Amino acid sequence: MKTLITGGTRGIGAATALRLARDGHDLVLGYARDDRAAEEARLAVEDAGGHCTVVRTDLTDPAGVDRLFAAAGPVTGVVNNAGATLHIGKLAETPPDVIAATVDLNLTSALLVARAAVRAMGTSYGGSGGVLVNVSSGAATLGSANEYVQYAASKAGVDTLTVGLAQEVAGDGIRVVGVAPGIVRTSIHADAGEPGRIDRVGPLVPLGRAGEPGEVADAIAWLMSDEASYVTGTTLRVAGGR
Template sequence: MTDKGVFLVTGGSRGIGEAIARSAAAEGYFVLLTYVGQADRARGVVEAIQAAGGRAAAVQADTGVPADVARMFEAADQHGRLSALVYNGGITGGVGLLADQTDDTLAQVIAVNLTGALISCREAVKRMSTRLGGQGGSIVLLSSRAATLGSPNQHLWYAASKGGVDSLNLGLAREVAGEGIRVNCVSPGPIATEIHAPGRLEAIRDSLPMKREGTPEEVAAAVMFLVSDAASYVAAANIEVAGAR
């Protein structure tokens, strides 16, 4: 089998990240997934991938902590050439009004969702860029429909952080397009994952155009298209996986 390199996916122990990790392994990548605190779940994903004939490992890393980001890339280097980064990890910081939020909540959301993405992209570019001696690669950022909807009365600070991710996608894609790196974005709408407050999906289901939420596997399919050779001329794109919402 041709060595497709290392596929690094943050937040890969559950939900969308897990679906991406499983899909990437099935495509022949060595998958390195990160987790923050749920080591058992991460181990379960790795073992499931291995049982299916794939290759995978997990590393603990909080992408809101620069030292952890450095450690996850060091772990990736140990497994071979980095060919794909999917920055999937993200937090909402809860639900409520901006006026009620603490400085710590706002800082943590920005640190994980945006600053962590910037640092991770920087480290990926250092490894992938043909200008810097790399062999090229693909970066996919997970944004959210919240970036354009704003999420008022829910978590507008989360939406603002994802708006930054959208800008990062556009700017970095144009910055490194000539260096063998394609940067793209996927913006999910309501997806059946644990990021939602209990009961939220049920409460909004009838208002959704398709009358249902999406699945992690539907998001993973868009990510895997963007990473694939079929998307060789696709860069700075932002695919909405949101059922017309």
């Protein structure tokens, strides 16, 4: 098995790469700019027993998506994970270019990756079938008022992508599923300008804490496994009850 993970060298992506390596997958990890994290992720996957290739590319550019899939070659799984909130604040106070960049990264690039995944795995395109996992967010249904409405809206689009594409490619040997993490202990919050957000929001979750990347990775691994062979067109919430 070979699986491509976008945003695969940090946070949930890196944890998923490690989990899948332990399950016998070889990995291709796409990333945007952090070369050090990419090398650390590659070494960790190889220590876990998997072969690993890292590819630096810009997924907001269709040519960048094409380069990633060309470097990967034949795959049987794709984890559509790359994303970021980019900003924290009320929508009315969010610059238009930040809104556009948020939608471009979290929704448009997810659509482009999903398109490429179908062309890589679909039996009508010469592939052998496989699984596409779209990483959404609990924000898609909560709305994230006063924090990042534009991010929540883009992730709601990802949920719709999962529903529609699953029906479209069921006959092509592809299952399309999603996971919707809640507040998870990654650098996404610090990257957006609030490093203390995990400590602020985590205790408000019904389970009383933030999630760990490995807990989301476990859900992704199950969705990609034969144990989930009758699961498609749905998004599994991994959000501590929120």
